Amino acid sequence: MRSLLRPVAALAVGFTTTTYAFSASTSFCAAAPHVPYISSKTAAAIDVSLMNPSASPAYTLPQLMELAGLTVSTAFHKTYPPSSHVLVFVGPGNNGGDGLVAARHLKLWGYDVTCVVPKLKDAFFEKLRKQAEDCGCEIITKEPREGYASLLTPSTVIIDSVFGFSATGPPRAPYNDIVPFLHSTTAPVMAVDIPSGWSVDSGDVNYTNYAPDSLISLTAPKLGSKGFKGRHWLGGHFVPKRFEAEFGIKVDGVYEGGEIVRELTPGGEGGEDVDGYSVVYVTAPNGDLAQVIASELVKSKTVACVNIIPAVKSVYAWKGNVEVDDEVLMMIKTRKERVGDVEKIVKKLHEYETPEVLVVGVEGGSKEYLKWLGESVDKRK
Ligand SMILES: NC(=O)C1=CN([C@@H]2O[C@H](COP(=O)(O)OP(=O)(O)OC[C@H]3O[C@@H](n4cnc5c(N)ncnc54)[C@H](O)[C@@H]3O)[C@@H](O)[C@H]2O)[C@@H](O)CC1
Ligand SMILES: [K+]
The missing domain is CATH 3.30.70.120 (Alpha-Beta Plaits)
Structure with missing residues (x-):
């Protein structure tokens, strides 16, 4: 024979x-780059550099937030079907701003969107809220009498954009009701940058047992998300390549074929990729x-x-x-x-x-x- x-x-x-391998969902053509994790201090320094008016790219805050919010909504769209009801919890800083921008994009893509916005920092954030509302997002400013759980439907996916890399200490009002709700809900959650209530540098050191279903890390994954077990996306195609040398992050070769996000550890427990x-x-x-x-x-x-x-x-x-x-x-x-x-x-x-x-x-x-x-x-x- x-x-x-x-x-x-x-x-x-x-x-x-490699040490940290990507999902092959986008392409098998290029070698997977190693993506380092960064501290909250480095994340804040990157933020400052991105918006430094005297050195490129000199993004304005609205520009950067639009890019970040679009990145969040893109990761969300890749993870959850448009038939989902999206419940966005909006925090007091830029993490919250990302959530408001993402809410608008998701509404425009056909999702049913509700935003919980207890407080707004300034006129710019007020404008983001209005843009979301004008697109058709429902805006709620305080906890319903029946509690946040009454906002959930069987198809609800929550976006946790309450706290990002600048939050410290236990949540203060009005977030001292929202964060415990996030930690106890059984609805799936996509966290923006870091699950709210986790330490940005050390993860769930307070044993909240808060385990969002997915995470979108902006610019680079934060040290605290190292033990994250759900679907983990990275988005930061807008960061200049020279930041790789300056901050030890990885941008080049991460975003392929017009993509603005890349999945990191799609496996389940144990972070199998x-x-x-x-x-x-x-x-x-x-x-x-x-x-x-x-x-x-x-x-x-x-x-x-x-x-x-x-x-x-x-x-x-x-x-x-x-x-x-x-x-x-x-x-x-x-x-x-x-x-x-x-x-x-x-x-x-x-x-x-x-x-x-x-x-x-x-x-x-x-x-x-x-x-x-x-x-x-x-x-x-
Ligand atoms: N790294 C970057 O360059 C980028 C960052 N972006 C987003 O910006 C976020 C960081 O934004 P911010 O620096 O505004 O920080 P946060 O969004 O973490 O919010 C800080 C705000 O929360 C308040 N706060 C802090 N701890 C609190 C507590 N325990 N209880 C109640 N309020 C508390 C502070 O007073 C401040 O108003 C990131 O996580 C990310 O989502 C993106 O928009 C763009 C790119
Ligand atoms: K968050």
């Missing part, structure tokens, strides 16, 4: 992960042999699962002829780091001299499935 001599096909479609998983295709001459190989792979915890697809017909070129074989196809799911071990076991048990081993990267998957996949495969020793 000529397939005995079929050359090994070992093509890795994904790319090597999808770049860490592969699917391996192996053909076999019959189901019995495929089952022997599959059982060994699963039993040794080298892989999580093998689907054996019966009765595939393989048509391939061989020495100038078109060959046709009846085979079965194994679809093997494992950690990327175990692909070499998969190949060893396949070669040990296979009848073919050079069996097909074709590796493709995993582009995405449900949080729960990826978690199970990670738990079912031993890490490489």
Whole structure:
């Protein structure tokens, strides 16, 4: 049988992960850059530099907030369907301003939007509120008699734009009602820059157990979000590349193909990233042999699962002829780091001299499935 001599096909479609790997959801073409986390002090210094009137880019506050708010709404749109009701909690600083801008964009994209705006800093913020209202966002200025929970519908997703990188200490009124509500609600939350109530530098040190469903980090992820387990987006395409050298952040190569956000850790608990998983295709001459190989792979915890697809017909070129074989196809799911071990076991048990081993990267998957996949495969020793 000529397939005995079929050359090994070992093509890795994904790319090597770096210290901090991105989701491959946008592209498999470029190597994933490492994205460092920054302190609240660095975040504040970046803010000052972005708006320094005597040095480029010399953004004005309204310009920067528009960019940040559009970034927030883009991350939201990539995470939640337009059928969602969006409930935005607006804080007293620029984090709140980002929320108001995002509310306007989301309304324009067809979301049903309610903003809770207990306080406004100045005329500029008042203008942001009015723009959101004029677009059709509902504005609420104080807690309803029945509590904030009465604003929730089955489709509500909350945007937490209460506190950003400048907040310190326990929340003061009127946010001392809002922040505990955020910490206790079961509705999904997207946090802007940092979950409100977390330390910007150290995370959930107050044991609030507040775990938003998703996070959009602006310019660079903050140190406190290192342990964040939900979907984590980064947005800061508007930051000049020279800031990489000045502040140790990463901008170049992060935003590809017209995108203004990039997903960081799409995995579930443990921060597993999808770049860490592969699917391996192996053909076999019959189901019995495929089952022997599959059982060994699963039993040794080298892989999580093998689907054996019966009765595939393989048509391939061989020495100038078109060959046709009846085979079965194994679809093997494992950690990327175990692909070499998969190949060893396949070669040990296979009848073919050079069996097909074709590796493709995993582009995405449900949080729960990826978690199970990670738990079912031993890490490489
Ligand atoms: N890094 C950057 O360059 C950018 C930052 N942006 C946003 O700006 C945010 C930072 O904005 P701000 O510096 O205005 O800071 P915050 O949005 O964190 O808000 C600070 C405000 O909260 C009040 N506050 C602080 N602690 C409080 C407490 N415990 N209880 C009640 N009130 C409290 C302060 O008096 C101040 O009015 C970021 O998190 C991000 O969302 C973006 O708009 C644009 C880019
Ligand atoms: K926040």
